[in-house]
Amino acid sequence: LAKTTQPISMDSYEGQEVNITCSHNNIATNDYITWYQQFPSQGPRFIIQGYKTKVTNEVASLFIPADRKSSTLSLPRVSLSDTAVYYCLVGGYNTDKLIFGTGTRLQVFP
Amino acid sequence: DADVTQTPRNRITKTGKRIMLECSQTKGHDRMYWYRQDPGLGLRLIYYSFDVKDINKGEISDGYSVSRQAQAKFSLSLESAIPNQTALYFCATSDLDREGYTFGSGTRLTVV
Numbered sequence: 001l002a003k004t005t006q007p008i009s010m011d012s013y014e015g016q017e018v019n020i021t022c023s024h025n026n027i028a029t030n031d032y033i034t035w036y037q038q039f040p041s042q043g044p045r046f047i048i049q050g051y052k053t054k055v056t057n058e059v060a061s062l063f064i065p066a067d068r069k070s071s072t073l074s075l076p077r078v079s080l081s082d083t084a085v086y087y088c089l090v091g092g093y094n095t096d097k098l099i100f101g102t103g104t105r106l107q108v109f110p
Numbered sequence: 111d112a113d114v115t116q117t118p119r120n121r122i123t124k125t126g127k128r129i130m131l132e133c134s135q136t137k138g139h140d141r142m143y144w145y146r147q148d149p150g151l152g153l154r155l156i157y158y159s160f161d162v163k164d165i166n167k168g169e170i171s172d173g174y175s176v177s178r179q180a181q182a183k184f185s186l187s188l189e190s191a192i193p194n195q196t197a198l199y200f201c202a203t204s205d206l207d208r209e210g211y212t213f214g215s216g217t218r219l220t221v222v
Contacts, residue, residue: 044153
């Protein structure tokens with residue numbers, strides 16, 4: 001399974017766009033990139049998943065360059081409730097298990 | 111009702127005691143997982159199961175055992191609890207789709 005590297009923490013203010021970048025230099029051809037959000041004392045929650053280029057849903061956008069060695073989770077106009085830990089994971093479409101890193105702790109200030 | 115239900119939500123037990131954490135799901139997924147999370151750290155995989163007859167060790171299976179009683183139920187046991195097993199435990203399910211994993215709300219276990 002490809003190893004991922006993310007910033008340990010990030011700070012932002014309400015209303016700003018937040019971009020969290022993840023490096024995954026040894027991503028395999030059949031690996032997808034998935035992002036999860038975790039609030040304190042809760043289980044991680046699926047945010048978005050993509051393979052290449054750009055994916056957008058009602059919560060976030062995921063940008064993946066052509067070489068797929070990195071990806072960027074974009075959260076538009078964050079609010080205080082977006083304060084959480086965000087995990088980037090890579091794995092095959094039918095990957096049997098997910099390995100979590102330490103994630104990025106996002107703190108949103110008023 | 112939650113898609114993935116874990117019981118108990120909180121538990122305090124003594125060193126050396128046997129304890130079982132239970133997980134049930136209504137997603138209809140074949141694959142189930144147990145993760146452990148220590149304060150300030152990411153999740154580490156303990157065991158996972160692809161179906162009732164399939165059990166696999168994860169990163170940190172020592173000191174733990176599991177039982178897949180049915181497609182919907184996956185239990186984690188600590189045969190002889192020790193203090194460094196104090197952690198937040200999560201159960202998760204998945205299927206071969208693009209919705210990712212669904213996690214339960216967690217069980218906070220304290221071993222004294």
